[in-house]
Amino acid sequence: MTTITERRPPGWTYNPSSWAERGWLIGVALVGFLISGYLGLYQWGVIDSAWEPWFGSGSERVLHSPLSRVLPVPDAILGAMAYAIDAVAGAIGGATRWKTMPWVVILFGLAVGPLGLVSVLLVTAQPLLLDAWCTLCLVSAVISITMIGPAMDEVLASLQFLKRAKAHRRPVWDALWKGEGGTVFSGS
Amino acid sequence: MWASALIIVLGIWLAASPDIMEYGGHARISNQLVGVWMATFGAIAISECMRAVRWVNLLLGVWLVVAPFFLSYQDERACGSIAVGLAAISLALVRGTVSERFGGGWMSLWRPGVDGH
Numbered sequence: 001m002t003t004i005t006e007r008r009p010p011g012w013t014y015n016p017s018s019w020a021e022r023g024w025l026i027g028v029a030l031v032g033f034l035i036s037g038y039l040g041l042y043q044w045g046v047i048d049s050a051w052e053p054w055f056g057s058g059s060e061r062v063l064h065s066p067l068s069r070v071l072p073v074p075d076a077i078l079g080a081m082a083y084a085i086d087a088v089a090g091a092i093g094g095a096t097r098w099k100t101m102p103w104v105v106i107l108f109g110l111a112v113g114p115l116g117l118v119s120v121l122l123v124t125a126q127p128l129l130l131d132a133w134c135t136l137c138l139v140s141a142v143i144s145i146t147m148i149g150p151a152m153d154e155v156l157a158s159l160q161f162l163k164r165a166k167a168h169r170r171p172v173w174d175a176l177w178k179g180e181g182g183t184v185f186s187g188s
Numbered sequence: 189m190w191a192s193a194l195i196i197v198l199g200i201w202l203a204a205s206p207d208i209m210e211y212g213g214h215a216r217i218s219n220q221l222v223g224v225w226m227a228t229f230g231a232i233a234i235s236e237c238m239r240a241v242r243w244v245n246l247l248l249g250v251w252l253v254v255a256p257f258f259l260s261y262q263d264e265r266a267c268g269s270i271a272v273g274l275a276a277i278s279l280a281l282v283r284g285t286v287s288e289r290f291g292g293g294w295m296s297l298w299r300p301g302v303d304g305h
Contacts, residue, residue: 010291011291012291120228127206145231152238156293160291160296
């Protein structure tokens, strides 16, 4: 077992890959998956109505808008898939994965960051293009946004790890997939 | 961090105000767009390692101050835009407490050398 200090990236005061940092993100992603999946089932016609406490026919108009059908799959189904990737990529790897599995951390960051911003784009489209708001879509966007900041610290630690690997003349590609394992370079 | 939290409130108000105060036109579009993004960046900037994102809200605040002149809307809509813009600029300038260290942060990735701290 490594000590707590060694689990931290160099120059850090905490370990961004610890379960205390990641555990709740997985839970939040699962809630997002359930909400988005529910909206997707409505878009597919499996459910007859979507819950809308405030904006009247807002959810109906947003979820059946042409914009939501630009791709072959309804956008909420894609959102549910994104949340599933968030949850799985958040769960894979141990408490030092910032240096043992950088590729998972970077996949996690790509799923949470840019995909989260796409959900914000969709939210801005609601009032601008459709003149309607959709409550559960907003809840889903809030969940996506909440995850971004807390997920990015781990990405930073992995990018710093890759930069150190490169400075030690190790191929970045190799370090990305294999982490610190199996080489002389420890990365810490 | 309280300044970012207040910016989230400002952003939500901005996005909701065209519906609450019932106005349309360019002011409506600008406020809904800027409001949603201001709240988003405010939420991201709460995280200590992403605190620099608050500078984006400073730019959005500057836009709100000048928007009435560019998009030519007046009255209470212009006053509201300028007031929210000035508030956002002030709040974006507040760095807030950063108690953790991040190995030199994001800037370390562009700095030459083995260690960024």
